[in-house]
Amino acid sequence: MKVIAKTGNEAMAYAMKQINPDVVAxxxxxxxxxxxxxxxxxxxxGEVDTEFVAAESEHSALSACVGxxxxxxxxxxxxxxxxxxxxxxxxxxxxxxxxxxxxxxVNRSLSAPINIHCDHSDTMGSRExxxxxxxxxxxxxxxxxxxxxxxxxxxCGVPAIVSTDAFIISHCMDRLEVLEDEEVQKFIGExxxxxxxxxxxxxxxxxxxxxQDYFFEHKRSQIDAFSKxxxxxxxxxxxxxxxxxxxxxxxxxxxxxxxxxxxxxxxxTADTAKEVVDDLREQGRKIGLVRMRMWRPLPIEEIKKAxxxxxxxxxxxxxxxMADFGGPxxxxxxxxxxxxxxxxxxxxxxxxxxxxxxxxxxIVRVYDEITEVAKTGKVSKPVTYLGVRxxx
Amino acid sequence: MQQYFEVRWHGxxxxxxxxxxxxxxxxxMETGKYIQAFPEYGPERTGAPVKSFNRLADxxxxxxxxxxxxxxxxxxxxxxxxxxxxxxxxxxxGTLLINSQESADELKKKLAKTEGYKLAVVDASKIAMxxxxxxxxxxxxxxxxxxxxxxxxxxxxxxxxxxKLNVKFRGRKEIIEGNIKAIKxxxxxVKVA
Numbered sequence: 001m002k003v004i005a006k007t008g009n010e011a012m013a014y015a016m017k018q019i020n021p022d023v024v025a026x027x028x029x030x031x032x033x034x035x036x037x038x039x040x041x042x043x044x045x046g047e048v049d050t051e052f053v054a055a056e057s058e059h060s061a062l063s064a065c066v067g068x069x070x071x072x073x074x075x076x077x078x079x080x081x082x083x084x085x086x087x088x089x090x091x092x093x094x095x096x097x098x099x100x101x102x103x104x105x106v107n108r109s110l111s112a113p114i115n116i117h118c119d120h121s122d123t124m125g126s127r128e129x130x131x132x133x134x135x136x137x138x139x140x141x142x143x144x145x146x147x148x149x150x151x152x153x154x155x156c157g158v159p160a161i162v163s164t165d166a167f168i169i170s171h172c173m174d175r176l177e178v179l180e181d182e183e184v185q186k187f188i189g190e191x192x193x194x195x196x197x198x199x200x201x202x203x204x205x206x207x208x209x210x211x212q213d214y215f216f217e218h219k220r221s222q223i224d225a226f227s228k229x230x231x232x233x234x235x236x237x238x239x240x241x242x243x244x245x246x247x248x249x250x251x252x253x254x255x256x257x258x259x260x261x262x263x264x265x266x267x268x269t270a271d272t273a274k275e276v277v278d279d280l281r282e283q284g285r286k287i288g289l290v291r292m293r294m295w296r297p298l299p300i301e302e303i304k305k306a307x308x309x310x311x312x313x314x315x316x317x318x319x320x321x322m323a324d325f326g327g328p329x330x331x332x333x334x335x336x337x338x339x340x341x342x343x344x345x346x347x348x349x350x351x352x353x354x355x356x357x358x359x360x361x362x363i364v365r366v367y368d369e370i371t372e373v374a375k376t377g378k379v380s381k382p383v384t385y386l387g388v389r390x391x392x
Numbered sequence: 393m394q395q396y397f398e399v400r401w402h403g404x405x406x407x408x409x410x411x412x413x414x415x416x417x418x419x420x421m422e423t424g425k426y427i428q429a430f431p432e433y434g435p436e437r438t439g440a441p442v443k444s445f446n447r448l449a450d451x452x453x454x455x456x457x458x459x460x461x462x463x464x465x466x467x468x469x470x471x472x473x474x475x476x477x478x479x480x481x482x483x484x485x486g487t488l489l490i491n492s493q494e495s496a497d498e499l500k501k502k503l504a505k506t507e508g509y510k511l512a513v514v515d516a517s518k519i520a521m522x523x524x525x526x527x528x529x530x531x532x533x534x535x536x537x538x539x540x541x542x543x544x545x546x547x548x549x550x551x552x553x554x555x556k557l558n559v560k561f562r563g564r565k566e567i568i569e570g571n572i573k574a575i576k577x578x579x580x581x582v583k584v585a
Contacts, residue, residue: 005418005427031433116433138456168456173417173429175452268456275454279393357458360393 001244002178008169011139011176012078012104012162013038015146017048018184022073022191025053025064027083030116031166032106035078058083062090062101069099070206072196074154076101080166081108084122088129091159095130096222097206100153100160104146107135107267107318108166109354117355118166120267121319123295124328130226132160132233133296137271139164139174141248141293147179148233148240148248151188155236156229165268166355179244187243229297250294251302255281256309259288261370264307264333265316266292269351269358276363287367292329303336312345312374314366316386318352326350326383347379351386362386397543398459399446402478403468406438408530412468413444415556416534420446422552423545426453441472448543464541467491468516468529470499479505487540489582491516491529496585512540514582516574523574524567531557531571535578550575 006014013035016024024043026036043052051068055061058079069075079087084105094101109119123133134149136142142164149160164170179187197206210218233250241247252270255277256262263273270291277289290306290313292299307313317327325331326348337343349366352358366386373379385391399416403409410431417429428447445459461481470492472478482488482505489512490499496513500506514536516529524532531553538549554572561567 003421005414005421005429007430138454165456167430167433171430171433172456173414173427175421175426271454272456275393359457359460360455 002180003175004178005173006139006143006176007034007171007173008136008139008142008164009034009106009171010038011143012146012164013042014178015143015184016076016104017042018179018181019074019076019147019150019188020048020185021050021076023051023053023065023068023075024077025055025061025068025075026077027055027058027061027079029058029080029083031108031170032078032080032083032104034170035104035106039078058086059090062087062094065101066090066094066097066099069094069101070097070197072193072198074150074191075099076104076150078104080106081110081122084126085110088126091126091129091131093207094159096218098157098222098225100150100157102146102150102153102159103131103161105161105163106166106170107163115354116166118168119318119353119355121353123161123163124319126161127296127328130158130222131296132158132229132294134160134162134294135266135292136162136164136169137268137291137293139169139172140176140246142169143176143178144240144244144246144248147184147187148236151236152229152233154188154191155232156225157194158226158229168268168355177244183243187240226297230294230299233294248293249302250299251306252291252293253306254289254291256288256290256306258286260286260310261312261314261367261374262288262290262307262310263314263316263363263366263370264290264292264329266295266329267318269316269318269363272358272360273363276360276367280364280367285367285371287371295329298332298336300336303333304340307333307337307344308340308342310344310374312347312370314370315346315348316366317348317350320350320353330383345373345377345379347373347381348383349386350383356387394449394451396453397448398462399464399466400459400462401444401466401468402472402476403442403444403530404438404472405440405442407468408528409442409444409468412466412530412533413446415531415553416537417446418556419534419549419552420448420544423548425449426451428453441476462486464489464537464543466533466537468533470494473499473502477504479503479509482509484508486510487512489514489533489536489540491533493518496583510540511585512536512582513585514578516578519574519577519581523570523577532574532578535575536582539579539582540584546579
């Protein structure tokens with residue numbers, strides 16, 4: 001084990017270096033540019049054996065990744081925001097072809113208005129594409145998640161997105177522990193795809209027309225493969241714990257024992273909220289935190305188990321659904337809890353869009369309000385836009 | 393909440409405020425601290441006012457909020473005093489360190505707040521011009537910073553900075569030695585008012 005200082009972007013690029021993929025095809029975009037830039041340095045310096053393809057757009061970058069992955073390669077790329085939006089069409093093609101490509105992504109808001117800072121609207125807009133989604137709370141987790149996600153992806157034939165919060169994590173230098181190159185190589189193993197185009201002994205057709213007769217069955221089988229990811233993830237996350245000492249459950253509970261209310265959120269805000277939880281617990285408050293780390297596939301049973309014990313839950317969503325009903329985490333969580341006989345009251349706080357700073361005081365306020373909701377059983381405002389001028 | 397040691401760096405785009413924060417962060421990590429170093433991103437261009445930050449602690453740092461009340465504020469370019477309040481949010485008993493050829497008394501006339509903190513001045517630009525032949529005060533200021541704040545152990549901080557400079561300048565001896573010399577001189581020459 002080595003301790004080094006790295007930003008989120010450096011940490012993800014470093015994990016990519018240790019993975020040493022066959023092909024990386026990418027197009028730079030703020031704030032993920034550094035991932036590509038640093039990785040291309042590794043290529044130029046001969047520290048990896050990767051074929052690096054500097055594409056002319058994100059659409060082309062992911063298309064090249066699809067080609068390389070179909071050919072049987074271990075393939076990665078990196079992007080953010082508009083870049084992921086431009087990849088949108090190809091996301092479905094990668095997933096539908098069961099190609100285990102991994103994207104090192106930085107969560108950034110979508111235009112317009114143009115903004116380079118953090119929110120989760122880019123990945124939340126790709127929830128239905130069939131990619132696993134991991135939201136990292138810090139650089140350490142981003143590094144670890146790239147390695148874990150690659151192994152899960154290749155084991156399941158499902159692509160993955162690992163993301164960090166724009167600038168807050170991507171450009172923040174932090175202390176992190178990294179594995180040795182050989183340890184990473186041993187953990188991920190050699191990639192041996194079951195089917196690939198360059199397997200000339202067993203020729204196959206890739207990407208043929210699939211009409212009313214079989215499209216539905218093939219989609220169903222994709223959904224089925226996707227639903228099995230979670231079990232594999234849990235196993236691989238445990239293997240990774242044995243190797244690194246760090247364990248990342250799909251849904252993390254923090255000081256939820258005896259708690260009556262909780263915040264349910266993701267990313268760097270969840271990390272900050274842990275500190276708030278410690279402070280408020282010291283004052284005797286019965287509060288806890290549940291962090292959503294994996295949002296695709298949806299860890300339904302884990303969410304039920306984690307949230308059902310509370311009287312009230314405040315979701316903090318870093319994107320909106322434009323449904324006049326809050327953010328996607330709120331909507332989907334409500335759906336998950338609907339089946340429970342005894343379910344918590346649930347409210348939503350849409351926060352931090354376009355990188356709006358989240359202060360300790362903001363999180364304290366959410367705990368105060370949700371505690372009041374639990375006490376009175378009344379929700380005066382199901383969806384709050386936290387700290388928006390003219391709103392409050 | 394655990395105690396944090398927080399720093400805000402003010403500079404102009406191109407002066408290396410970000411690099412200074414990264415170097416300081418790494419040096420602190422080598423002394424066993426947990427660290428964060430991050431710039432503020434906006435419409436930065438060469439010459440425009442920019443900020444960067446450090447957060448240090450003895451235990452792992454979990455908060456990812458902005459630095460609002462820094463223990464130390466470092467100003468790489470004293471012309472910034474004309475256009476912004478560098479004392480904003482500075483902690484009671486904190487330190488304001490300015491790169492300037494002016495005296496503390498003269499500088500105080502330009503500061504919005506003059507009480508409740510320690511003012512330290514060093515002419516880092518002059519040191520940089522003499523030893524590095526360019527006005528690059530960022531690494532030079534690290535020497536003054538370590539001295540006046542006592543935040544880091546001097547020898548290990550210096551060793552870490554040297555190591556980092558070695559990587560950055562790919563072993564180019566005269567630049568690295570020049571920087572180290574300049575850092576040591578700033579350490580000796582900084583004056584606390």
